[in-house]
Amino acid sequence: MNPTVKNTREPLFHVVKHAERSTKETVVLRLVAVLLSIVAGGLFILAIGQNPIAVYGTILEGSFRSQMAIQATIKFAIPLCICALGVTLAFKMKFWNVGGEGQLIMGAVFASFFALNFPNWNHWVLVIVMLLAGCIGGGLWGVLAAFFKVKWGTNETLLTLMLNYIALHLVSYLQAGPWRDPAANGFSKIARFDKNVALDKVFGVHFGWIIMLVLVAFVWIYLKKSKQGYEISVVGESQDTARYAGIDVKKVILRTMFISGAIAGLAGACQVSGSDMTLSMGVAGGVGFTAIIVAWLCQLNPAMILVVSFLFGVLEKGSSVVQSTFGLSSDCADVLQGIILFFILGSEFFVRYSFVGRSKKGVSR
Amino acid sequence: MDKQKCAIRCSGITKTFGSVVANDGIELDVQYGEILALLGENGSGKTTLMNMISGIYHPDKGQIYVSGQPVSISSPIDAQNLGIGMIHQHFKLVEVFTAMENIVLGTPGKLPGKKALKQQVTQLCENYGLDIDPEKPVYEMSVSEKQTVEILKVLYRGAKILILDEPTAVLTPQETEKLFAILRQMKAKGCAIIIITHKLNEVLSISDRVTILRKGKSVGSVETAGVDAAKLTELMVGHAVSLSIERPEPKDVHTILKVVNLTVAKPDGSKGLDDVSFQIRSGEILGVAGIAGSGQKELCETIAGLLPAQEGAILYKKENILGKSPEQIIDLGISMSFVPEDRLGMGLVASMGMPDNMLLKSYRKGKGPFVDRAPAKELSKKLVEKLGIVTSSIEAPVRLMSGGNVQKVLLGREIESCPNLLITAYPVRGLDINSSYVIYDLLNQQKQKGVAVMFIGEDLDVLLELCDRILVLCHGKITGVVDAKTVTKEQIGLMMTGEMTEEEKKKEADEA
Numbered sequence A: 001m002n003p004t005v006k007n008t009r010e011p012l013f014h015v016v017k018h019a020e021r022s023t024k025e026t027v028v029l030r031l032v033a034v035l036l037s038i039v040a041g042g043l044f045i046l047a048i049g050q051n052p053i054a055v056y057g058t059i060l061e062g063s064f065r066s067q068m069a070i071q072a073t074i075k076f077a078i079p080l081c082i083c084a085l086g087v088t089l090a091f092k093m094k095f096w097n098v099g100g101e102g103q104l105i106m107g108a109v110f111a112s113f114f115a116l117n118f119p120n121w122n123h124w125v126l127v128i129v130m131l132l133a134g135c136i137g138g139g140l141w142g143v144l145a146a147f148f149k150v151k152w153g154t155n156e157t158l159l160t161l162m163l164n165y166i167a168l169h170l171v172s173y174l175q176a177g178p179w180r181d182p183a184a185n186g187f188s189k190i191a192r193f194d195k196n197v198a199l200d201k202v203f204g205v206h207f208g209w210i211i212m213l214v215l216v217a218f219v220w221i222y223l224k225k226s227k228q229g230y231e232i233s234v235v236g237e238s239q240d241t242a243r244y245a246g247i248d249v250k251k252v253i254l255r256t257m258f259i260s261g262a263i264a265g266l267a268g269a270c271q272v273s274g275s276d277m278t279l280s281m282g283v284a285g286g287v288g289f290t291a292i293i294v295a296w297l298c299q300l301n302p303a304m305i306l307v308v309s310f311l312f313g314v315l316e317k318g319s320s321v322v323q324s325t326f327g328l329s330s331d332c333a334d335v336l337q338g339i340i341l342f343f344i345l346g347s348e349f350f351v352r353y354s355f356v357g358r359s360k361k362g363v364s365r
Numbered sequence B: 001m002d003k004q005k006c007a008i009r010c011s012g013i014t015k016t017f018g019s020v021v022a023n024d025g026i027e028l029d030v031q032y033g034e035i036l037a038l039l040g041e042n043g044s045g046k047t048t049l050m051n052m053i054s055g056i057y058h059p060d061k062g063q064i065y066v067s068g069q070p071v072s073i074s075s076p077i078d079a080q081n082l083g084i085g086m087i088h089q090h091f092k093l094v095e096v097f098t099a100m101e102n103i104v105l106g107t108p109g110k111l112p113g114k115k116a117l118k119q120q121v122t123q124l125c126e127n128y129g130l131d132i133d134p135e136k137p138v139y140e141m142s143v144s145e146k147q148t149v150e151i152l153k154v155l156y157r158g159a160k161i162l163i164l165d166e167p168t169a170v171l172t173p174q175e176t177e178k179l180f181a182i183l184r185q186m187k188a189k190g191c192a193i194i195i196i197t198h199k200l201n202e203v204l205s206i207s208d209r210v211t212i213l214r215k216g217k218s219v220g221s222v223e224t225a226g227v228d229a230a231k232l233t234e235l236m237v238g239h240a241v242s243l244s245i246e247r248p249e250p251k252d253v254h255t256i257l258k259v260v261n262l263t264v265a266k267p268d269g270s271k272g273l274d275d276v277s278f279q280i281r282s283g284e285i286l287g288v289a290g291i292a293g294s295g296q297k298e299l300c301e302t303i304a305g306l307l308p309a310q311e312g313a314i315l316y317k318k319e320n321i322l323g324k325s326p327e328q329i330i331d332l333g334i335s336m337s338f339v340p341e342d343r344l345g346m347g348l349v350a351s352m353g354m355p356d357n358m359l360l361k362s363y364r365k366g367k368g369p370f371v372d373r374a375p376a377k378e379l380s381k382k383l384v385e386k387l388g389i390v391t392s393s394i395e396a397p398v399r400l401m402s403g404g405n406v407q408k409v410l411l412g413r414e415i416e417s418c419p420n421l422l423i424t425a426y427p428v429r430g431l432d433i434n435s436s437y438v439i440y441d442l443l444n445q446q447k448q449k450g451v452a453v454m455f456i457g458e459d460l461d462v463l464l465e466l467c468d469r470i471l472v473l474c475h476g477k478i479t480g481v482v483d484a485k486t487v488t489k490e491q492i493g494l495m496m497t498g499e500m501t502e503e504e505k506k507k508e509a510d511e512a
């Protein structure tokens, strides 16, 4: 009658889900992940025959060595941070907006329209119109995916992803067709914007960084304190509960996706008028995708997003210096970035799960 | 071998979550061939203890013995290898898989072929007197069928020790009887069974012995044969409790809501409510009885504005509220709280703390774009005190609270919103005896304040004692509205299965 305790071989370890980890444990885990990533990156650098300490030193030095270097670092961080703030709103609602890239591009396109056609407007009127146009362009691109979702229940991940490519090819069409620079000797590219278009510099960097700081505060307050932010959390948690509470779920989804896209679009407008001074295929350059990683990494916390975007800026700027100093190809820098991301994202797994060895004491909580 | 060998013995089990001591030096044992009931108030640590036996949590202190040997159970797979199976209150089944696919899912080794598997499952069903179609997909199953699959899952893995956490909370009385027959069969085959339930009559009818937990401590075990409901309550609460429900006379009754010829379709197209007419009066409690799925959910959701009606009208103070948005209906002072089978599903946001849940229906109040959280915090503190809610902090996510406490949060919020009409469905599902009586008292208080209360319940005894009038539903039709003071349980039982009262028959004939 009695069961004999079975002698089937247990696997070497099990994966066990944690109910909840304390903040302290989580912070320690993340720090360990950062350390490990530096070590692993160092091994990689060793393997390609360079001195890791020198390379790491150059990354840091490269991004901080001069005022200009710091300014360049910040310039990298601006679109990334703004875009990450944008997708954060959608993610909070569990709306998988992976279309930050496309929304950024559409913002850039809308802003460029004014930059190219009305360069002689009063500077401030033009700047404000451009930024607003950027918001509207990105917002409409975002709301499009939301519209299909609430109307026909389409999958938002696929739709926002596809809209990225449509936006990109729209730029390609514009630069080959209607907006082509006649002075470019048959090259398909769009003309440089007039000086009047350029965003003013504050402390040597275009004032996009002020917009970025304002947005960090805005998104934080919006999510944490506003009624609309509260609605977003409820809809994200359960649409049934939201309906029961009298929340108009469709309206919330449309509105949030407009704002989410608008913020990404603003990043695009800042990029063309503050940094690139023209519209090109490379205007987003993957920022919209990196922004997704940043948003998740920071667990949708706006202040963290600011910090992490800056660190990405350091990595980006530093790697470009490493490329020139050590003669490494840009692929090496990408590998290094990949390694660091791998470890940090990997640590998220350990925040939620842990391995329990055979016949060892179990972990709980 | 010795038949009365100890299946499980827990000695000195302690488990804390932050500042909450969920289990404190618990002693418990169960023999093979025995059914042990585990009884305790909400939050007394029953689920936590069972989760440790089934490998989900690990005790901070103490030792678990299985078949007399000390063991360390660090994962559900360990538990499974030791022959322990747990049936959780929330089913863990893959909806699109069939019964037998769910049963083999996650078993080690090579999967048997479809034919062989069906053979095995059918054999198992025969052995234990279970009844299920192995090839039926889970999404087509009723709650009780899903539960049967869960039991089969555990048996298939060769479990000899079965733990059931509140298996009857969502079952109809008939389904409960069926489950108990299965459990008795398993007991006869030598299994050890631990069952958690808050319904004392069930404890008395199924168990051999009862172990009682109070505030995380085990306060003793008694032979079921030697106790009655009153004694068990006393052991559980610590002092004698009166088990009768008050029914104050309704005052100032006047009709507040009138439902006229209401017909509502279910999502699948069939009729959820079929030409239903009745009235709800302020200052009284209207009970709604009926077998689960007879249209109770549709009734609640239509009045709350969540479900469109095909025909008819709902007149609230002479104004038709059909077609109004849920928000407008909330503003009129109609409050609906439906405690669904999974408890959290509708009405609460699982990952938020109490204050944010308090805000769910009222956050729009107040001018400006910002949410005012201060009153919600006050309200949370007040409710914790008034209803005796146990939680580590009011900001802790409600999904970490024990089932009963979650419900107090939900109902407390609805009552505090000062409604004119309070609709509450299954408010005591999964609540312990004491908390259930707190809820009945709360409903009575509302009634005396002149609120119209609609109470949708399962337990006929409670409906008969608490309500003023009882409306009986059967397949979406009303088979009678009767005076709770004069009707008998048998009469209601008949009406629930479709027998109409003379009055209803006459109405029906008039209309034809």
Ligand SMILES: Nc1ncnc2c1ncn2[C@@H]1O[C@H](COP(=O)(O)OP(=O)(O)OP(=O)(O)O)[C@@H](O)[C@H]1O
Binding pocket: A019, B017, B018, B020, B021, B022, B040, B041, B042, B043, B044, B045, B046, B047, B048, B049, B390, B391, B392, B400, B401, B402, B403, B404, B405, B430
């Ligand atoms: N993961 C957790 N984190 C924090 N607190 C917890 C956790 N799990 C349980 N608790 C707390 O431990 C106590 C015991 O909870 P448990 O779920 O075991 O009660 P219960 O006896 O099953 O109650 P009920 O009858 O309401 O289901 C409760 O106060 C609960 O809030």
Ligand SMILES: [Mg+2]
Binding pocket: B046, B047, B048, B165, B402, B403
């Ligand atoms: Mg429980």
